[in-house]
Structures are given as structure tokens and as C-alpha cells.
Amino acid sequence: METLIAQFMTKYNYWAIIGLIMIGLYAMIAKRNLVKKIIGMNIVQTAVILFFVSIGAKQGKTIPIIAYGHGDGGHHAVRAIDYINPLPHVLMLTAIVVSVATLGVALALAVKVHRLYGTLDEDEIAERIKES
Amino acid sequence: MKYLAVITILLVGGLLFYGTPDFPAWGDPQSPASRHVSPYYIEQGYEDTHAPNLVTAVLADYRGYDTMFETAVIFSAGIACLFLLRVYRRKTSQTRLYRHTLTGVTLRIAKGGKLPEGSAEFEQIDSLWVPYDMIIKVCSRLIVPFVQLFALYVVAHGHYSPGGGFQGGVIFGAAIILYAIAHDMRSGFRRLNEKVALLVSAIGVLLFVGTGVLAVLLGGNFLDYSALAGLLHTDAVMARSHGILIVEIGVGLAVMAVMVSLYYILASAGRFDEGL
Numbered sequence: 186m187e188t189l190i191a192q193f194m195t196k197y198n199y200w201a202i203i204g205l206i207m208i209g210l211y212a213m214i215a216k217r218n219l220v221k222k223i224i225g226m227n228i229v230q231t232a233v234i235l236f237f238v239s240i241g242a243k244q245g246k247t248i249p250i251i252a253y254g255h256g257d258g259g260h261h262a263v264r265a266i267d268y269i270n271p272l273p274h275v276l277m278l279t280a281i282v283v284s285v286a287t288l289g290v291a292l293a294l295a296v297k298v299h300r301l302y303g304t305l306d307e308d309e310i311a312e313r314i315k316e317s
Numbered sequence: 318m319k320y321l322a323v324i325t326i327l328l329v330g331g332l333l334f335y336g337t338p339d340f341p342a343w344g345d346p347q348s349p350a351s352r353h354v355s356p357y358y359i360e361q362g363y364e365d366t367h368a369p370n371l372v373t374a375v376l377a378d379y380r381g382y383d384t385m386f387e388t389a390v391i392f393s394a395g396i397a398c399l400f401l402l403r404v405y406r407r408k409t410s411q412t413r414l415y416r417h418t419l420t421g422v423t424l425r426i427a428k429g430g431k432l433p434e435g436s437a438e439f440e441q442i443d444s445l446w447v448p449y450d451m452i453i454k455v456c457s458r459l460i461v462p463f464v465q466l467f468a469l470y471v472v473a474h475g476h477y478s479p480g481g482g483f484q485g486g487v488i489f490g491a492a493i494i495l496y497a498i499a500h501d502m503r504s505g506f507r508r509l510n511e512k513v514a515l516l517v518s519a520i521g522v523l524l525f526v527g528t529g530v531l532a533v534l535l536g537g538n539f540l541d542y543s544a545l546a547g548l549l550h551t552d553a554v555m556a557r558s559h560g561i562l563i564v565e566i567g568v569g570l571a572v573m574a575v576m577v578s579l580y581y582i583l584a585s586a587g588r589f590d591e592g593l
Binding site: 192195196197198199200203204206207210211214215239240241242243244245246248249250251258263264265266268270271272273275278279281282283285286287289290292293294296297300 | 318319322323325326327329330331334337338340341342343344345346348350351354355356358359360362363369370371372374375376380383384385390391395397398401402463477478479481483484486488572575576579582583586587
């Protein structure tokens, strides 16, 4: 029990992310409505983005913008330990916009399905396909 | 079916929980992700590119190839949406609603009736009748210019403060979407046509790729902006800084146009006449 509490105090970010991934996966698997599945997919994407950003954090350090970097502030030695890791932020910056774009494509597909079958319910769509 | 899903998710979650002790602690400066390339980026980034915002430096310079294809993904998502939903034969709706702007009287014109097209006194309104709301229109007219100005600031100041092409492009697109929501979709088209929007996104991607190709033609590697130094009349490091700015403008154009055209396509379900 002691170790579990210690684990929680140092790694609670992963626990929250795993919770989000489970919620999103549940929506993707169990929900019948296609729009709800898309929302579940977006929740999983958000969880992955949070995972990457939390990996780059350093306790008590500042954002990756060099201090005194504006104009001639004199030469200050830059130590990597003073700034949080910029790499996950770069990767997730593009991933957020790409996730919005893929969300648009998914919604367009849902609109197309609704136009073809008149419903967004999986089971009803399967019935319509069987009938035709 | 539901129970099966719950069991599967509990299994996946249990596996992930089982793996957490091997991960580095929250905020650990010695975590594996912070030990390989990122110290180089932080310590050498400013000397290499003269961009204090390391996120921008890594995004557009060190990992420019990655960002170029991310922009291409966004562009192709916009194109895919258009091809999925576009209605080619535009059906004119049976009846159209027009509002007399001076008196606020709404006219319903049946099919075959004479449409007051081109008259300055009448404006077409959506077939789902929307009342005239002055407060929303005036407020959006006040907000939109400042949002656009802020978007330009975010793009142009991406070297020195949090910002860059992706964020600025999204803010600019949001301003145009706000305008189109507050008025109606047709007045949005008058500001930024749906065809122009996709053309602008193509120009944005072209600007990014063109900068890379220009560097090759001037004797450098692909996307190595220091080769542009002679063209920009600066030294190699400042040339990389300017190259980042050019590329960020391309990204901003592409993102802005794709956001706007995604809204147009989805809100009007591909018909481009009315919506929301």
C-alpha cells in the first residue's frame, strides 16, 4: 500500500492519461452511434497528446523560450537543465492541428453515411446493407 | 457486447497500469525523453537559428521535413472533405426567403417567382428562418478585426513568444468562422470564397515546399535555410531565422484556409449555399 501511494504521488499523470484512454476506447468499442465513436477517438487522441506533453515536463523549470534572447541581452550560458523539453511540444503542436483535420474528415464520412443510409446507428446501417 | 467491451477495456487499462512503474516520474529532469537530442536543441538552438522560442526553431528548422508533411496532411484532409461531401449538381431550393433590409419585412418567393437578385435593398436569408439580430452582428464586427490582428501577431512573433504558423493560422481561421456564423454563410463566402480558401491552402503548402526547393537550387540541402543567406543579404544564422518566418507564414496560410473550408464544407453539408 505504501509503495502504491508513493507510485501515485510521482506518476499520477500516467494514471489520468490511462483513465482517459480507457474512456475513449470504451466509447469507440461499445457505442453504436458513429458520432459518439468519433468523439471517443478524439478523447484517445487528447490522452496521447497529454502523455507526450507530460513526458517533456521538468519539475520547477520554465518554458523552452531562451531568457534574455531578445535583442542584445549579453551572453548568458544556456543550460539544458533550466528549460523543459521542447521536442514533445513540437510534435504535439502539429498533432493537435492534424487531429482537428482528421476529425473533419471523420465527420465528413459520417455525413456521407447519413446521406446514404439515413441513420448513424451501426446496427441499422448493417440491416440496410443486408436489405439492399 | 457491452460486457465484452468492458472486459477488453479493463484488460487494456490493467496492462497499461502494470507498465507505469517503468515510466519516469512526473517532472523528472533525467527522464529518457530529455537526455538525447533535446539538450542539443536547448543549448545550441539560439546560436544556430537566432530564434529564442525553441519550439519554433525545432518545428520549422531542425524538424522542418516533418512539419512540411504535417502541413501536407492538413491540406489533403481539406481536399478529402471536399471530395467526400461536395454536391456537384447544385439544386436550387424550392422557395427562397428574402428580407427587405430597411423595413425588416420577410418575403417568401416561391419557385419560378422573380428573385430580387442584385437589389441592394433585399438580402437572402436562410430557409430555416433566422431573425435579424443586431447585437451579434455588431459585436462580431467589433471582435473580428482584433482577432485577425492578434493572429498576425502570433504568426509574426513566433520566434520570440509562444506562437507560430499553426496557432496563428487557427486563430485567423476562427475569426473568419466567427464572421460566417454571426452573419450567414453567404456573407462569409463574400469575404473568403470556398474555392479561394482551398487555393490559399495550396499556396501555403507550395510556399513551404518552394522554400525547401529554393535552398536546394542555391546549393544547400533541402530545407536548409542558411543557403538563402545570399538572397536575403544576411549571414547564415539570420537566414535560418528568416527562413523559419517564411515557412511559418506558409503553414499559417494552409492551416487558416483548411480550417475555414472544413467549416464551410461540414456546416453546409457540401452544398455551399446555407448552413448554421
